[in-house]
Amino acid sequence: MRAQRPLQVLTLFLLALSGSAVATAQTSAQAHPGEYAPADIAYGSRLYDAQCTTCHGANGDGVGGVDLRSGKFRNAVTDQDLIRVITNGIQGTGMQAFKLDPSEIAGILAYLRNMTSFDRGSVKAGDALRGRTIVETKGGCTICHRVGAQGSRVAPDLSDVGATRSAGSLLRSLIDPTSQMMPINRPVRIVTRDGKVINGRRLNEDTYTVQLLDEQEKLVSLVKADLREYTIQTVSPMPSYQNKLTPDEIADVVAYLLSLKGR
């Protein structure tokens, strides 16, 4: 029998697996396995402080025999394993199941993987309230985006973007919007057989048809055989905010966006 290790509790984690929650983590900002965005680590540290320290302690060693800082999990090798443990809990132990959205999962994961190296002083937490003001005024975000009942529908709705996009992804969206544009959201330019020009955001597409939201916010479905021109653009029409907002203002906007969890 294999010797028991400090993280033996993680051995038990796999017993609780049912494999249901993992698919939601696909939207995480993990650029490559083993790499985690600083914004995610920072967001994760705040979530950890709020939800995990009661049992695990600020340093990750609050549960006897468990040291989360070690970064080695005997039977939870992959991030997927860790996500299952966090979202399913461990029956018969104090480890409860946590209901987290993909954005929060990405954050917790990034923080757990970087607990020892993360320097809390290096990251300034944004202010969501200030971020909201920037989004609605200086940033001009609602000219294209919608939050709740306000703003345009031309660009993707942001009402639940804090649940579906990770902190790292949101930050990169503000700096380099094209890099974070989901391919399905690519802008399309269409010329119909009778010469009508339609610009819009793609919603769905198949071999014979395409569905979009046009500039007038109308749902349009077209048969490709009826089109003279159909162009899918790969560059986002959204401007970069790298030189339009200060780093503090960008942090505020990210904090606000992360607070948008939908209904």
Added chain:
Amino acid sequence: MTRRTRTASLALILTAAITGTLQAQVGSDRLTNAAREARNWLIYSGGYFSQRHSALTQITPANAKNLELKWMYQAAVAGAWQTTPLVVDGVMYLTQRPNDVVALDAKTGRVFWIYRHTLDPTQIVCCGANNRGLAILGDTLYMGTLDAHLVAIDARTGRALWNTKVAESKGGYSVTHAPLVVKDKVIVGVGGGEYGIRGFVAAFDAKSGREAWRFYTIPAPNEPGGDSWKACPPKTADSFCDPEAWKHGGGSVWVTGSYDPSLNLTYWGVGNAGPDWNNEQRPGDNLYTDSVVALDADTGRLKWHYQFTPHDRYDYDSVQVPVLADITWQGGPLKAMVWANRNGNFYVLDRESGKFLVGKPFVKVNWMDTFDEHGRPNQTPQPAGQPTWPGNQGGTNWYSPSYSPHTGLFYVSAWEGYATIFGGTAVEYQEGRNFGGGVNRNFVPVPGAPAVPGIRRGPINNWTEAAATGAVLALDAATGALKWKFPMTDVTDSGILTTASDVLFTGGREGYFQALDARTGSLLWKASLGAQIVSGPITYEVDGKQYVTAISGLSLCVFGLRE
């Protein structure tokens, strides 16, 4: 009785047999000639050569535009419906999730009976409660089950005749493909390649259910091929190698094989090695994973093998249907096996000897670049973090291809532009636990972009052209040269059917069921069925009328010509 009367009586009996009123037993001879008995569909792939090609000609390129829905049957269970029906003299038999068998009138869709298998609660499967179909011999249907049993069912009553355990389901073993009947035996393989099984193909006596032979797709150390599971190198601090990797080496079999009566060989595609993605912990070629094996149908002895992807780290199961075709090759006749593999290459093998003749990519491939004279690929693993083409689901997968002796073309459902960034990680075997050994993600060529979702997703094509597109490819069966392509915006998991009138039927994830001209690839007709098509179409005839099937979502849709 005069000679004339006798002839008339004989003619009457024959007519009755042909129209199905007698519901004659399906003897071994009928199975051997199944492809010529065009009104019926007696074997998973239409015949022992697995060409999924029908001699029926009522539906043609000229009249396919007149196809219309004749009837539908709705399954009462959710999930991908991957089955291929059998049709025997006007009666259709098909499986539905998890392991039901339904008998219905092939002309109207009205149900005669339903058999429900009670699954062992310990059963474990990686990828859903999939079952791909049945086999028939005499009056008996045969079905493999998710809990790794083989069940014989009376085709008239739907009552179980015998139920044999094939393997231990709690170890991840299952049987998901349609069995293959050869003479008096029922042959099945076991699934479970994601659970560290030791795969095998086994034959069972059709009358008693007793096991007749077994061929392990993972040889033991003292058996031929056992030395392809090499000893581990000296251990280092950050390496993990399994000294008994063969014991849970995978080699699952989850798609129906083929049979050549003239050679008495049965051919089976073998799945990935275990663990799927971390090949470092299992040194060697890892026979007979990702291979085709040719077995003596009476004894199960290995006649030859060919390994498509030695020492696989990409999950390139070779679980495609082995298509047998008698073709002209280099000016002479050849008993060929033609194969579009999950690894992105098209192959022609001599099915008598297993000799490698042709290897040619049919989609973008960068895991290898050349073949040596024996067909061994020169592997070119990509640097960490870089994409590998084709991706994890392959250039194609288990979806049935078709070969038309009429056109000499091989038709395959392909995923184009599709790549994965693979990441292997060490994993120790534990019974019944996932044994994948890696974290992979779909490659989308936008730096740092959010990952596109995994293989299962809803009706919105959020993969788009950025991640992959689908296509039907028509390849010259002797060379692999592309003759035509029918592109699809979304990828396709549909099988393909061709007919002697040169009509090709196929579906896809978009939910369209399409008829194409098999010679040119031009669209003849389509119907939007509203949900993905993940099975292979078949065609049959009742009372002189040709029907064609498509399963979309939970609906079996049967089409015929407008009257």
